[in-house]
Amino acid sequence: MMNMFRTRLQHAEMPVRDNFWELLEQDLPVAQPTHRRRLFMQRVAAAASVMLVLAGASAAFWFLSPKDEIADAFTQVAVSSTSKGSLKNDGVLQEELPPLPAAQASGPKSHKALPTVLPTHVDEEDVMESISFSFSISLSLTEDAEQHTATNNHPSNRLAGGMEQTQRTSKKQSATEEAAPTATTETPRRGLSVGLHAAASPFATATDDAGLKHKLPISAGISVRKELSNLVSLESGLTYTLLDTDRQQKLHYLGIPLKANIALSSGKHLDVYASGGAMVEKCIAASNVSTPDALQLSLTASLGLQYNLTDRLSLYAEPTLSYHFDDGSPVNTIRKEHPLNFNLLCGVRMTY
Amino acid sequence: MENEIELIKGCRAGNNSARKQLYTLYSKQMLAICYRYTGDMDAAHDVLHDGFIKIFTHFNFRGEASLSTWITRVMITQSLDYLRRQKRLNAMVSYEEEVPEQADPGTDEDYEKISEEKLLSFIAELPEGCRTVFNLYVFESKSHKEIGELLNIKEHSSTSQLHRAKFLLIQKIKDFVSNEERK
Numbered sequence: 001m002m003n004m005f006r007t008r009l010q011h012a013e014m015p016v017r018d019n020f021w022e023l024l025e026q027d028l029p030v031a032q033p034t035h036r037r038r039l040f041m042q043r044v045a046a047a048a049s050v051m052l053v054l055a056g057a058s059a060a061f062w063f064l065s066p067k068d069e070i071a072d073a074f075t076q077v078a079v080s081s082t083s084k085g086s087l088k089n090d091g092v093l094q095e096e097l098p099p100l101p102a103a104q105a106s107g108p109k110s111h112k113a114l115p116t117v118l119p120t121h122v123d124e125e126d127v128m129e130s131i132s133f134s135f136s137i138s139l140s141l142t143e144d145a146e147q148h149t150a151t152n153n154h155p156s157n158r159l160a161g162g163m164e165q166t167q168r169t170s171k172k173q174s175a176t177e178e179a180a181p182t183a184t185t186e187t188p189r190r191g192l193s194v195g196l197h198a199a200a201s202p203f204a205t206a207t208d209d210a211g212l213k214h215k216l217p218i219s220a221g222i223s224v225r226k227e228l229s230n231l232v233s234l235e236s237g238l239t240y241t242l243l244d245t246d247r248q249q250k251l252h253y254l255g256i257p258l259k260a261n262i263a264l265s266s267g268k269h270l271d272v273y274a275s276g277g278a279m280v281e282k283c284i285a286a287s288n289v290s291t292p293d294a295l296q297l298s299l300t301a302s303l304g305l306q307y308n309l310t311d312r313l314s315l316y317a318e319p320t321l322s323y324h325f326d327d328g329s330p331v332n333t334i335r336k337e338h339p340l341n342f343n344l345l346c347g348v349r350m351t352y
Numbered sequence: 353m354e355n356e357i358e359l360i361k362g363c364r365a366g367n368n369s370a371r372k373q374l375y376t377l378y379s380k381q382m383l384a385i386c387y388r389y390t391g392d393m394d395a396a397h398d399v400l401h402d403g404f405i406k407i408f409t410h411f412n413f414r415g416e417a418s419l420s421t422w423i424t425r426v427m428i429t430q431s432l433d434y435l436r437r438q439k440r441l442n443a444m445v446s447y448e449e450e451v452p453e454q455a456d457p458g459t460d461e462d463y464e465k466i467s468e469e470k471l472l473s474f475i476a477e478l479p480e481g482c483r484t485v486f487n488l489y490v491f492e493s494k495s496h497k498e499i500g501e502l503l504n505i506k507e508h509s510s511t512s513q514l515h516r517a518k519f520l521l522i523q524k525i526k527d528f529v530s531n532e533e534r535k
Contacts, residue, residue, distance in 0.1 A: 001518065002490050005471060006491060009384070010491065011381060012384040013380035015383075016383050020397065020400075024375070
């Protein structure tokens, strides 16, 4: 008898009620490839797309945007400056700003009053090239009290090794190593991350009227970033910049940036965010020229792309637009030639 | 089968049409299995639902057995979990009295008259303990030792449960056949 049951019922079927599949479908997770290779390919694709976007942004900027007009537009927005070279005419050009609307909109939260050291003219006689390396060290600490394990995927919790050239800070301008979080002590669940970055300004080379050739500005820095909320974080640090020229003139700057970041998109592997900020820099050393006394102030706006390698470690890149206010010194730097610059910042970020 | 390989790949990738295809291929059969174990159509559907979610979420089918066997195993595991949650498995009465051996109540022709659905319902009507043992013994070919380990009962309990199941089923078949003859 039992055999009978087995043979008769082994492949028995019963009608499933209507709607069963539809209800089941709703509960099914969306495709999550767990296959290792697929995961790896995803990561490769993410990294590749990050590089592609950066390359595209760089190319677009280089080929499409007349820098002078952008400088004009930026000038119009930021300050009414009459620094030489940028404005070919007195009028204001109706040029569209480059595609970093979010960064522009967010703006530096701690925007300070404009410096009063804006000159009305620049002394062009001592034209010397200078490359500034801004070494910015920014530490952002993000503690998550919610999670006892310090895993935090917020974009700010990464080791940021980028060049924050134009950051305004309310702190002392001395180039100390101290890069304390600029935010007030928030609820302990906010995280802190530390970053190391390097940066260059690919299009900030120029030969000025005096034939002085300004070389590519390079910078490096440490940053500390503190999360204020799920979307917003504040960042500060220390940045070193080298402004070099082809005629022995070399300027070394140390600056303290202050930036606010807004998360635009946070994913498991890729975060996108926008930043705005300012930086105060002081020339700490100069060769072949007298060290400019004045402080260099600048504003930045950038888009951040962050690739999360692990919960704590990530790589990031920040294409940045920076505008340097004339510091009034007699030394001519690329920042006087080209107040508005595009910088590409790449770094590593670590979360705690 | 070539198609099966494609199907497996698709499901692994979370491809919705592959999933639907797999569902269409196996759902009716799996529902019968779930019904056999749970004894209740609503419960069977719930178990089927949860089973498919388990299957599709990770789809860690490694190909060590056939696709059909793997799916069946998931459904059986799901059914047993359901029964355990209902706490009725543990309430297996140990039948002390010997169940008398009985002759088969019918011939093959008699059995043919009974529909599959009816046969399934006979099993579904069994009390939970002997039903589970019956299913595992008859359809999964498990030994009483294995059943004991699986259900956390003594081997001896498994044997007596099976005898009980046989006894009851024979009763049901007898009753059915005699009812049919009266018609």
